[in-house]
Amino acid sequence: MVGGLSLLLGFLGIFLPVLPTTPFVLLASACFMRSSPRFNQWLVAHKTFGPIIENWHQHRAVTRKVKLRGAIAMVASFSFSIYIVPHFWLKIMLVVMLVVLLSWFIRLPVIERLAEQEENH
Structure with missing residues (x-):
């Protein structure tokens, strides 16, 4: 499921x-x-x-495109959640979770796709 x-x-x-x-x-x-x-x-x-x-x-790597789209999606979804949550303490928890998650995600290694590497050479 x-x-x-x-x-x-x-x-x-x-x-x-x-x-x-x-x-x-x-x-x-x-x-x-x-x-x-x-x-x-x-x-x-x-x-x-x-x-x-x-x-x-x-x-254990992602492409640059995946990393960029993922970071934008995380910031957008967390920003929306922070905006609609009514309690200040929940907003703070969401900000902390965003910082932790984004810090981990940004540190993922980047690998270029094989087709892109062949085009560059």
Whole structure:
């Protein structure tokens, strides 16, 4: 159930600029590794989702585009949440969570896609 929902959100993230694709695809892969190895293999072999999973499993890295879109999505969603939450202490907790999450995310290594590397040489 969680894997399917995560994959659906990851798929929507391809078309919606605010919704990040990578975290949802990675979560779906983690869920399917245990529940459906056959579906996980399909996901890893997929032309769009496969490279995301491969980059993460092999290098624990994301592309610059993923990092930029993810950071923008985090700031936008947390800003909206901070704006609508009525209690000041909740706003402070959200700011702290944003800082911690963004600090971790920004420190992720960047890997360039193979196609981009070949074009640059």
